[in-house]
Amino acid sequence: MKLYFTRHGKTRWNEEKRFQGYQGDSPLLEESYLAIDQLGKHLKDISFEAVYASPQKRAKDTAEGIISHLKHTPTIQFTDDLREIGLGSLEGVKISEARQVYDKELDHLRYQPDLYDPTAFNGESYQDVMKRSMDFIIEAVNKAEKGPLLFVSHGTTLTGCIQMLAGAPLKDARKMGGLGNNTLSVLETKGRQYPPFNLETWNDDSFLAVKQINSVDL
Known part of the structure; x- marks a missing residue:
């Protein structure tokens, strides 16, 4: 069974380099809708058994844009388990300002x-x-008949989740x-003994005409 993962499109707060976590949200940039269309067309021939997404608007809009291009369009199932990591009082704060106070903690978030x-x-x-997101994904795999499955979520949540599910x-x-915005990563099960899953594709943006490399991954 193959599991497809994509991060939401680039947002206004991504562009402004502001923290955007479990509670924070901002609109997708106009350029993001083009990237979402390109991703949807790239996936159009895949018959996903189920699509799961974070209910945060940036992920919701991304998921809806993707499935509008699919030949087989399953219902999107939204779950808080796929929301972005909660950043407390840093939601909406510019990263440069937060680093003046919490530089060590923020380095650990990104690197350790x-x-x-x-x-x-x-x-x-x-x-x-990691527990809420990984538990949800494993549960989704266990109840699926044969897949494939698509998960639309956020940078920190998906980065750690995919890597840890891969072992x-x-x-x-x-x-x-x-992970970059609108990139594609793919895990594949190894029979029914999982995790770990096999990491088949990581952070692929080959189908995007415009690369969104300047977005922070939060």
């Missing part, structure tokens, strides 16, 4: 998630976001960097 401690700004722990320990969940 096993050391990340968001207590000072009432954020969600990396362990908690990486928490400390290495960011070893391959973060």
Whole structure:
């Protein structure tokens, strides 16, 4: 069974380099709708058994845009388990400003998630976001008949989740960097013994006419 993962399109807060987590949200940029169309057309011939998405508007709009191009259009099932990591009082704050106070913690979030401690700004722990998202994905796989499945979510949530489902320990969940907007990553099951899954594709943007490389992965 193949599992497809994509991060939402680039948003206004991504462009402004503001934190955008479990509670924060901002509109997709106009250019993002073109990228979503390109991704949808790239996937159009795949008959997804189910599509799961974060209910946050940036992910919701991305998921709806993708399935509008699919020849077989399953209903999108929204779940809070796929929301972005909670960033507490940093939601909407410019990253450059937050780093003046929490530089060490934010470095850990991006490079050493096993050391990340968001207590000072009432954020969600990396362990908690990995548990909710990974548990949900495994449950979705267990109840699927044959797949494939599509998951539309967020940068930090998907980056760690995909890597850890592929067998990486928490400390290495960011070893391959973060996910770009509207990129595609694919895991494949190894029979019924999982995790780990096989990481078949990571952060593929080959189908995008315009690369969205300037977006922070939060």
